[in-house]
Amino acid sequence: MKLMKRAWSVLALALVSVGANAQTGLDPSLPTYQAVSGVSGSVKSMGSDTMNNLMTLWAEDFKKIYPNVKIEIEGKGSSTAPPALTEGIAQFGPMSRAMKSSEIDAFKARHGYEPTKLPAAIDCLAVFVHRDCPIDEISIEQLQKVFSVAGPDMRWGDLGVDDPAWKSQPISLYGRNSASGTYGFFKEFALGGNDYKATVKEQPGSSTVVQGISTDRFGMGYSGIGYTAAGVKALRVSSQGGEAMAPDVEHAYSGDYPLARFLYVYVNNDPRKALDPLRAEFVRFMFSREGQESVLKDGYYPVTADIAREALADAGL
Amino acid sequence: MRNSSNDPRSTAVASVRRTSRLVHAHDRVATSVITAGGLSVLAAVLGICVYLLASVWPLFEGGRASIASTAPFASDEGVVDLAIDDGALAAMEVLRDGSVRWRSIASGRVLGVDRLVDDDADAAAVVREPRLGLVAVGLGDGRVVLGEVRFSERILTEEQGAGVLGGERSLAPGESFEIAEGEAGYAAARAFTLRPLVLARTDGGALRLVGAEIEAGEPLEIGVGTGAAARVDVQVGPGGRRVLAVLREDGSGALNLVRTTRPLGGGAPRTRLTSRPLSVDVGRDGRGLPAWFLAGGDGDAAFALWADGTLERYAVAGDAMELAERLDVSPDSTLRVARMALGARTLIAGTASGRIVGGFVAGDPLSNSVDGARFVLEHDFGVSRSPIASIGIGTRDRTLVVGDDAGAASVVHLTSHKRVARVTGAHAPARVAMGGRNDALLVVAGDEAGLWSVEPGHPEASWRMLAMPIRYEGQLEPEFVYQSSSGDDAAEPKLSLTPLVFGTLKATLVAMLFAVPVGVLAAIYSSEFLDRRAHAIVKPTVEMMASLPSVVLGFVAAMVVAPLMSKILPGVLLGLIVVPLGVLLAAHLWELLPARVARRMPGLWHVAAVGAVMVVSSLAAVGLGSWGERVLFRPSNADVLVLSGSVEPVAAKDAPAWVGRRDVLPGELQRRLRRAGMDFRDGSVVRPIAASDEQVREMRAALEASGVRAWLDGKFGAAWPGWFVAMLVPGLVVAWILRAWWVGQGGARGGSSTARDAALSALASFVLTAVGSIALAAGVAWALSAAGLDPRDSIFGPFSVRNTLVVGLIMGFAVVPIIYTISEDALSAVPHALRSASLGAGATPWQTAIRVVLPVAGSGIFSACMIGLGRAVGETMIVLMATGNTPTLDVNVFEGMRTLSANIAVELPEAAKGSTHYRVLFLCGMVLFVMTFVINTTAEVVRQRFRRRNAAL
Secondary structure, three states: OOOOOOOOHHHHOOOOOOOOOOOOOOOOOOOOOOOOOOOOEEEEEEEOOOOHHHHHHHHHHHHHHOOOEEEEEEEOOHHHHHHHHHHOOOOEEEEOOOOOHHHHHHHHHHHOOOOEEEEEEEEEEEEEEEOOOOOOEEEHHHHHHHHEOOOOOOEHHHHOOOOHHHHOOEOEEEEEOOOOHHHHHHHHHOOOOOOEOOOOEEEOOHHHHHHHHHHOOOEEEEEEHHHOOOOEEEOEEEOOOOOOEOOOHHHHHHOOOOOEEEEEEEEOOOOOOOOOHHHHHHHHHHOOHHHHHHHHHOOOEOOOHHHHHHHHHHOOO | OOOOOOOHHHHHHHHHHHHHHHHHHHHHHHHHHHHHHHHHHHHHHHHHHHHHHHHHHHHHOOOEEEEEEEEEOOOOOOEEEEEEOOOOOEEEEEEOOOEEEEEEOOOOOEEEEEEOOOOOOOEEEEEEOOOOOEEEEEEOOOOEEEEEEEEEEEEEOHHHHHHHHOOOOOOOOOOEEEOOOOOOOHHHHOOOOOEEEEEEEOOOOOEEEEEEEEEEOOOEOOOOOOOOEEEEEEEEOHHHOEEEEEEEOOOEEEEEEEEEEOOOOOOOOEEEEEEEEEEOOOOHHHOOOOOEEEEOOOOOEEEEEOOOOEEEEEEEEOOEEEEEEEEEOOOOOOEEEEEEOOOOOOEEEEEOOOEEEEEEEEEOOOOOOOOOEEEEEEEEEEOOOOOEEEEEEOOOOOEEEEEEOOOEEEEEEOOOOOEEEEEEOOOOOEEEEEOOOOOEEEEEEOOEEEEEEEEOOOOOOOHHHHHOOEOOOOOOOOEOOEEOOOOOOOOOOEEOOHHHHHHHHHHHHHHHHHHHHHHHHHHHHHHHHOOHHHHHHHHHHHHHHHOOOHHHHHHHHHHHHHHHHHHOHHHHHHHHHHHHHHHHHHHHHHHHOOHHHHHHOOHHHHHHHHHHHHHHHHHHHHHHHHHHHHHHOOOOHHHHHHHOOOEEEOOOOOOOHHHOOOOOOOHHHHHHHHHOOOEEEOOEEEEEOOOOHHHHHHHHHHOOOOHHHHHHOOOOOOOHHHHHHHHHHHHHHHHHHHHHHHHHOOOOOOOOOOHHHHHHHHHHHHHHHHHHHHHHHHHHHHHHHHOOOOHHHOOOOOOOOOOHHHHHHHHHHHHHHHHHHHHHHHHHOOOHHHHHHHHHOOOOHHHHHHHHHHHHHHHHHHHHHHHHHHHHHHOOHHHHHHOOOOOOOOOOOOOOOOOHHHHHHHHHHHOOOOOHHHHHHHHHHHHHHHHHHHHHHHHHHHHHHHHHHHOOO
């Protein structure tokens, strides 16, 4: 049989230039949300803590349009989404990482098809330090040493801090609990798959991570950029000897910020049937201009109209 | 009873009869209700036990395999890799000539063949990576073709299915329809997938189309060496990085690391390629090319492996790869097959003696290799009596399937070495493949293929994994690690319960050390000495403390106590001795007051005065703390020189060998180095340069107060001050016991004439004892540090804001009311006759309390402590919020911990029902249950003995 020979881009292409014009605000071609009639009922969302506020914002705005709708939101961590979707406890599963194959397996074993993955927002997983901290940037290689078992116990001096008040102080590490998608993402992309040090203080939520760092001068931790607070600052991050990139919308869109990621909402979408009106409208709302405005409001970055179109098509809308 | 008859006898008889009937009825009802209640409690407890056991039991069971179907598979020497789709409908055979052959598993029929390279190109080496299906084909001209071959799956609607089936046919659940190239339905099914294979109706009624996606790129130049690309390997590493290893016939090759960045805002993915050349000495001993040339998934290692077991590891050295070490991985037997395990960090090989050997690279500061690491040969376990013929990789966890020359296949878990199942086929070398979900197994031996359905059970759980130290991937030494989940299937599960049990015991111990003395002493004070009016206020207040939700306490601990303690740490440590001494001192001074004044003080004021003394002495402790910190934890002159950077490097030959090559030296080793007159700074061994006293003074002034936290971090200082602080409280206790013993021996019998003289002599004795206790602490501290012990190796260590001491204090606070209130009740229940007798015989209230009341109330106080202990063991929210939940095995009280109960609370929501993780959490629950059961039973036994002893009273 004659094969289609697509260029397997990996080795053939090296260093294509950065996507021409990274935009910063809302994509103007995102559709405005058009309300329809006859939407009512109740849905439950269970999953990511990173996306908890975002889901709440969406739900509130959605309820303004459809007062008869009840939306319940629980955000204990991304890993709680797959069991909830599989067991039918929740209809939406917000996740800050992609599902693992084993989680997809469990869903498939129950429903016969895979869950539908909708990239609904863009986040820069930020590395936070206390606002008085003398450093402003860090490399992925340093992060791996600081947080993972691949490195020794680190002090601030090991990151090149010369201030005598900081130099000999150990870095006090804050992280998320293992149910968190942020935990999994950081482990995979910042720590090269290595285990966390046992001394990383596991916090049940992103806000407690930020809170912990703001009360611990020598603290360092990670969480979604949407949780930025007054007492902390987000570091610029570099990888492979490159320039350190700020966790902002420009570097998230261009992919230059090494810890940029999609935030997903998973839905149980039977490919043989259309989504029921309530879930269909909620998905449409998430990917509308109004929905993506909420993303901006919560401190994350909106998806482009192309991604929104693709996601809607995946959901059969 | 109410009758008005004035005949007392008849009334008595009547009332006895009537009452007795009623009482009997009540009795019967009560008996049955109580029996029913008791039995149902027993049943509930037993039910919980049985449920826990039933949930945990499957962890320790093996898996099962049963034959599902067999089909003829023509034997073929040219197959290099075998894979099956998730539903076990189609098989893929990757052939040595660079093509892929598709078969139906049900019938064994060949459905088609796809070539990955041009028809005229000759393939010298072919390899397929199991996770993403990456393939690499080394060509005779030295170029390499990269591609991807993997199964795809689509659920079709009924109309779409009918289009493929061609109208007439229909499929019943469980039936399948093979779509061979060029036959019926092929063209229609091409609309859904590039290479349609089988359409099947699942048991659930859905139509599932299994097909394949095939991509292959143009041949790529490697740029080094000559001859065919005789060995290739491609692997996927963390974060989706791809690694391609190529070795050409002349022994030169390259390791290529490809990282892809996907712009999230849209646009083409950007890739970055790092290529590092290397050269394998193929002429050495005439051994020729290695039999296998494998790539490490991190992109920093390449492994050349010969059939005789010789392994050469190549590591990154600048822009090239260099030989890092050479070792023999299988001294006894030749190797038959080798590949990378899931995650591409562990290399595994099957030997001719039926064993699986394997290992990984671990950083070793004492290694002399280019990258300061060495290959750790961790796995070596027997799988079969026949030589190993093939190894298949499960893509969901570390499960392997191993085929042998006798046609048998064993499913084993690499980390736990647990054998899940073993199946046998025709007596011929077996080719094996594991289904995507680890639930199907294809064994091709001779001319027959057997499809087995596998119930893998929980291969990653075994006693060894749960209780023993294990050397996980990348670790130099075996350790107890609990890290239950990760964002990726390739990670090794680490399920040691040891750190959790340890954390539970640690938190409980610290809390009880605080709560038992405070609770019991408070109970004695309030029952025996406290003014009745004050008692009426104090007791309910303390009992109200018990009703504070523990989540509130946890919140306070995390938000208020922890940051406060990190600010006034020396004060907190000193407070442990200053506050009790202050109160005692105040008591002695009170005795010096004229009796007139002392008696006129109302009870409530008495309480207030004690409170005021405690506040004042706490403040004094904080004040003394910063002074004590400056005096005790003062860097020596040599420390000042090192901290100020006045050092010279020590030549490598003079530095101790155990320092090795490190960026950062662990505190313990640094102290060892310091004892040898050297130190460690910025990655090298240094020695302080001597300076004049004047210069040292200046440097010391320039350093900010380093304080106890810097001492805890091990930056400077001797062991003595730490031991001294740790020994203060034990010293105090021992000194008072000695004093009491001395008084008991009659040593204090001098006979003072007036109360004032008696008070003065008591004060003198108190001061002597206090000084003695401090001297005792200093002496023990000196002895311990002279013995070469350092508290920073055990009970002390680097300070973490959310630590065991905070949890101990706050959990103690939660337990104190329980211990207090039950002890108080026990003390109050002691008959007053005993007290009166004792007082009347001339004993003081203190002597009465300690020698008469306390022994009688002993069993009650013991129960109080045990109930408090039970509460502390099971306490969840305080630990959850006030510690970092760090599952460490560290006795350091300034480090946090993770308890069993907090672990269950944190992780249960994420555990999929029935998964290994879920069952391990139930196991945590069972361990907790057993622990409390043992504590309560011991408590009850001890209490009964107390009670029997006191029954005489």
